[in-house]
Structures are given as structure tokens and as C-alpha cells.
Amino acid sequence: MNIERSEELFAKANKLIPGGVNSPVRACRNVHCAPLFIESAKGSHIRTVDGMDFIDFIGSWGPMLLGHAHADVDKAVCEAAKRGTSYGAPTEIEVLLAEKVCKALPSCDMVRMVNSGTEATMSALRLARAVTGRNKLVKIIGGYHGHGDAFLASAGSGLATFSIPGTPGVPESTVQDTLLVPYNDLEAAKEIFEKYGNEIAAFFVEPCAGNMGLVLPVAGYLQGLRDLCTKYGALLVFDEVITGFRVSYQGAQGRFGVMPDLTTMGKIIGGGLPVGAYGGKAEYMQRIAPAGDVYQAGTLSGNPLAMAAGLATLDILEKADYAGLEQRVLAFVKELAGILEKKGLSVQYQHIASMFTLFFTDKPVRNFADVENASTAIFESYYKQMREMGIFLSPSAFETAMVSFAHTDDDFNKTLDCAKKLKF
Ligand code: PMP
Numbered sequence: 001m002n003i004e005r006s007e008e009l010f011a012k013a014n015k016l017i018p019g020g021v022n023s024p025v026r027a028c029r030n031v032h033c034a035p036l037f038i039e040s041a042k043g044s045h046i047r048t049v050d051g052m053d054f055i056d057f058i059g060s061w062g063p064m065l066l067g068h069a070h071a072d073v074d075k076a077v078c079e080a081a082k083r084g085t086s087y088g089a090p091t092e093i094e095v096l097l098a099e100k101v102c103k104a105l106p107s108c109d110m111v112r113m114v115n116s117g118t119e120a121t122m123s124a125l126r127l128a129r130a131v132t133g134r135n136k137l138v139k140i141i142g143g144y145h146g147h148g149d150a151f152l153a154s155a156g157s158g159l160a161t162f163s164i165p166g167t168p169g170v171p172e173s174t175v176q177d178t179l180l181v182p183y184n185d186l187e188a189a190k191e192i193f194e195k196y197g198n199e200i201a202a203f204f205v206e207p208c209a210g211n212m213g214l215v216l217p218v219a220g221y222l223q224g225l226r227d228l229c230t231k232y233g234a235l236l237v238f239d240e241v242i243t244g245f246r247v248s249y250q251g252a253q254g255r256f257g258v259m260p261d262l263t264t265m266g267k268i269i270g271g272g273l274p275v276g277a278y279g280g281k282a283e284y285m286q287r288i289a290p291a292g293d294v295y296q297a298g299t300l301s302g303n304p305l306a307m308a309a310g311l312a313t314l315d316i317l318e319k320a321d322y323a324g325l326e327q328r329v330l331a332f333v334k335e336l337a338g339i340l341e342k343k344g345l346s347v348q349y350q351h352i353a354s355m356f357t358l359f360f361t362d363k364p365v366r367n368f369a370d371v372e373n374a375s376t377a378i379f380e381s382y383y384k385q386m387r388e389m390g391i392f393l394s395p396s397a398f399e400t401a402m403v404s405f406a407h408t409d410d411d412f413n414k415t416l417d418c419a420k421k422l423k424f
Helices: 004-016 071-082 092-104 117-132 186-199 221-232 251-256 304-317 322-342 376-388 409-420
Strands: 038-042 045-048 053-056 110-114 136-140 178-181 200-205 235-239 262-266 276-280 348-352 355-359
Touching (some): 053 409, 071 304, 092 110, 092 276, 092 304, 110 117, 117 136, 117 200, 117 235, 117 262, 117 276, 136 186, 178 186, 186 200, 186 221, 200 221, 221 235, 221 251, 322 348, 322 409, 376 409
Parallel strands (some): 136 178, 136 200, 200 235
Antiparallel strands (some): 038 045, 110 276, 262 276, 348 355
């Protein structure tokens, strides 16, 4: 595979941008490859500057549930751009998107738009602290809630990938209020509440953990967290930045029937433009300025292009066949895992809706400690060989593959054919 142009751009980028990229995992460092630079994408396919076409299983890490450059989303963005790109004043379209989000997510009476998932979780934490008058937060080991200081203790995503326990630049005093528990362990959650119950402002959880690879909640886990938070007066925050509008149109809360106090969102609600949001019950959200006293603001928040992309995306998703896509993805993942097992590999797959992760281990995966058993060496070989054959996978064993409504049976069959050619 000739990736000369990508390599040239990467060499130049390395002199101008730290690590040559604007977000760490993209650099493909842990799989020891140069990143592929992208020229364009359409549907389920992505094209590099070297003129190569790939079947895309990253989907921009989540936003592209409709596939790339969907005609209706494109049209909405282009038409919005002609009317001006930012006003710093309210618009009708942000009201329409807020209405759509609140209608979709059962726990949200009100929502505030921001520009990224990171901003959403930082703001939700501030609100939870203000509402409860408490400082501590609980997060999951290997859970990722963006790069806000308070969340950078034992986080997933790029931090799991690089085994960085936290990061320099975050004062100890900032993370001293961050308590950690393993995912899917209700006993550990109980213990932490028994010990710190009257100091805990919020319990943050990705309802389906998506940043240690995909790990699904065991039966009763999310309801157990709901009950604990209610008992101790802490706010339950579902970080639905990945799961929102993906595991169902009603998010994980709709799918599992467990209502959080606050929800953080991102990715899909921006249709591929920079958007995040947080929402919840009116009694909490009314505390946000200028309705209330908790400050949070943004020059580009509710940006008309981003709102147009988000609204066009949700318009389509509202009527989309989620169950049909889930069945197709499940059949594909089972077959993919089967092919790899036939090659003598131990594979555990986790799947829900249009996302999945293959873990190269023979033990079941329920939390971050289990995830760490999975072989990153086998993953690296799998990644590199699949990439050579035109399959664009997340360059990390600890990420979730994202499938879109644009993926065809032909895409799945081609991917399976490539898997059959793998050598270990
Ligand atoms: N929360 C979750 C669950 C995420 O997966 C991410 C990003 N992958 C974030 C928060 C942060 O979002 P952003 O990268 O848009 O800041």
C-alpha cells in the first residue's frame, strides 16, 4: 500500500501540530503505523489523500450514524451557511433541535447546547455540584468523559490506549474529589456510597461503556446505580455522548428504561459538526445561567451550521430502522468473530445496536480489568492487515467500531472476505 502522501503530510504536521494530530488516538502510535490522511468520505467509505478507498468502521468516532456526507445533512448545512455561519444571538433552529432532543430523551425537560462532549460533561459536573452543594464525583475505571481536569483519573479512550493513569498538568487537588469504581460492580458502588454518600455530588457513567472498547451493562447494574443515587441524594449522570441516538433513538436511558438526573450528549446530535449538549429535569437545568446562578456560556454554542446538521440528522434517525441495523450488525460481528476463532484466536465480542468491539481474550469482559487481559499484540496485527486490505478500523484495541445506516451487505461481505485472508 502506497501511503507516501499521508506520510509526507504527517512529517509536516509533526513539526506544526503536537504529535501531528489534533486528537491523540488518530496518530496510530500504539499500532505503530503512520496515520492515513483523509481527502473525502461518502456513505460507508472513506478516501485517503493517497487515492485509496476504505470501508470505514470509525465513523468519526461516533457522529456519522447516517454515513458520511448524507445528502439531506449536506443540504441543510450548505443552506445554513449561505445565511451566515454564526450570529451570537438566538435562532429558531436551536429551539427546534432542543425540542427534538427533549422529545427523544425521556429524562430531559430542558437542554443546553455546547460545542463538544468534553464541555457537556464539565458543565454537567458543575451543575451537579451546585445542585447538591457537594464536591465529590464517582466515575468508572476506564470510563471516559472528555478531557476535563476532574475526569482525568483512570480514564479510558486515548488514556487507556497509552496507559497514562492521569496526566501532568492536573493538580492533585482537582482529582482528589474523583472517586473510582469498576464498571458493572454494584458492590463497589455501594461501598463507595456507604463511605462518602453525603459528599457525592454525582455518579458519572457511560451506560454502555464505550471507551475501554465496548462493554455492556450487566442486568440490573444501571437500575442499581439509579437506586443508590436516589438513596444518597447524588445525581446520576448518564454520559450518552456515544450511546445517545445510537443504541436507540431514545438513547441508553430509553433502551434500558433507567432515567438519569442529567444526560450528556455529543457526536450524533451534531451530525458531524462540533456539538455537545447536556440536559435533564427542569428543576436542575433552571439553575443554569441566565435562568439561574450556575455560569456556563459559549461564543459558538448553538451554532447555526451545527444545529442544522444535528436537526437534519435527527429528522432522519427519528424514522430509521434501528432494529434492522442491529440485526445486520450482529450477524456480521458473529461471522467476523467466527472467522477469527477458526484461525485459532480467542475472541470475545461485545455488541449493541450499531457498535461492537472484538476483544482478543478467552475470558468474558465485564470491566476494565477484564479488558486489560485482551491481547494488544494480536489486535495490532489484525488492525495492520485489515488496513492493508482496505478496512478502516479504530487504531486501538480499546475503542468501539461504529457502523452506519450507510453500510451495505456488500461492505460487510468484503470485510468478512478480508478477515478470511488474515494470518496470525
Ligand atoms: N464522553 C464520552 C462517553 C465520549 O466517548 C467522549 C469522546 N469520545 C467524550 C465524552 C468527549 O467528547 P468530545 O471528544 O466531543 O469532547
